[in-house]
Amino acid sequence: MKNIFCEVTSDPLDISRYVELVADPGAGAISTFTGVTRNNFQGKTVIKLDYEAYTPMALKKLQELAHQVTNKWSVCKVAIAHRVGTVLVGEPSVIIAVSSAHRRESLEAVHWAIDELKASVPIWKKEFFEDGSVWKENEESRRLLAQPPAGGAVAAAVVAGAAEGGAAGAGGGR
Amino acid sequence: MQIKVLYFAKSREVAGVNEQTFELGDGAHTEDLLAQIIAAHPALDSVMKTCVFALNQEYVRPQDKEALKDGDEVAIIPPLSGG
Numbered sequence: 001m002k003n004i005f006c007e008v009t010s011d012p013l014d015i016s017r018y019v020e021l022v023a024d025p026g027a028g029a030i031s032t033f034t035g036v037t038r039n040n041f042q043g044k045t046v047i048k049l050d051y052e053a054y055t056p057m058a059l060k061k062l063q064e065l066a067h068q069v070t071n072k073w074s075v076c077k078v079a080i081a082h083r084v085g086t087v088l089v090g091e092p093s094v095i096i097a098v099s100s101a102h103r104r105e106s107l108e109a110v111h112w113a114i115d116e117l118k119a120s121v122p123i124w125k126k127e128f129f130e131d132g133s134v135w136k137e138n139e140e141s142r143r144l145l146a147q148p149p150a151g152g153a154v155a156a157a158v159v160a161g162a163a164e165g166g167a168a169g170a171g172g173g174r
Numbered sequence: 175m176q177i178k179v180l181y182f183a184k185s186r187e188v189a190g191v192n193e194q195t196f197e198l199g200d201g202a203h204t205e206d207l208l209a210q211i212i213a214a215h216p217a218l219d220s221v222m223k224t225c226v227f228a229l230n231q232e233y234v235r236p237q238d239k240e241a242l243k244d245g246d247e248v249a250i251i252p253p254l255s256g257g
Contacts, residue, residue: 035257051256054182054249057231058256082256094257114257122228122249123256124183135184137224141254144226144233 175244
């Protein structure tokens with residue numbers, strides 16, 4: 001579908017690019033979420049985050065996610081981008097942009113999409129402090145261990161529909 | 175049959191490899207593969223308790239004993255931390 005754009009890239013993310021990608025004459029609202037590297041965690045100074053992805057599957061899951069947004073809400077366009085590699089303090093690691101005729105749909109969709117991304121897209125980050133590092137764990141992703149997987153056939157059908165919308169960036173994972 | 179295994183995040187660091195091919199007998203399933211992975215990397219024993227697999231890019235739990243076939247790609251998926 002032409003109204004979905006997803007990418008996993010090692011390039012810095014520029015929010016204006018994704019706002020432009022979801023621009024639509026029929027849209028009265030463009031809502032965005034930007035996740036950025038914070039300079040502290042539980043009182044410790046954070047230097048940087050290193051992200052890695054299972055890139056082909058991450059892209060597939062982002063496309064499924066974007067497709068689900070278009071099924072759940074009446075929206076015009078959806079763009080989701082996740083960066084891999086080193087992301088310094090203040091830099092964006094993830095951007096979600098959704099356009100819709102009215103504000104409620106795109107606001108709700110962006111909120112849902114970031115929660116779902118954290119639960120289901122195979123991307124990992126390591127947090128670096130002055131005196132060490134740790135692999136982070138999203139609370140949301142515990143459902144993968146707890147639940148039997150959802151039906152593969154349904155997911156495959158969604159991917160087939162969404163596949164032409166994506167482009168993989170270079171670098172980062174495999 | 176040959177199964178390609180990809181390691182990510184903590185599992186990659188603890189195993190010290192990015193990917194590896196395992197040879198399994200006919201009829202093997204995901205729990206058999208898990209046992210082979212841990213045999214090859216005993217240090218992964220506790221890490222694997224927090225991981226699931228992605229079998230050809232679909233999530234499965236090793237204990238669900240999904241059937242494997244020659245040429246399958248299985249990724250080890252530690253707790254996610256994207257975003």
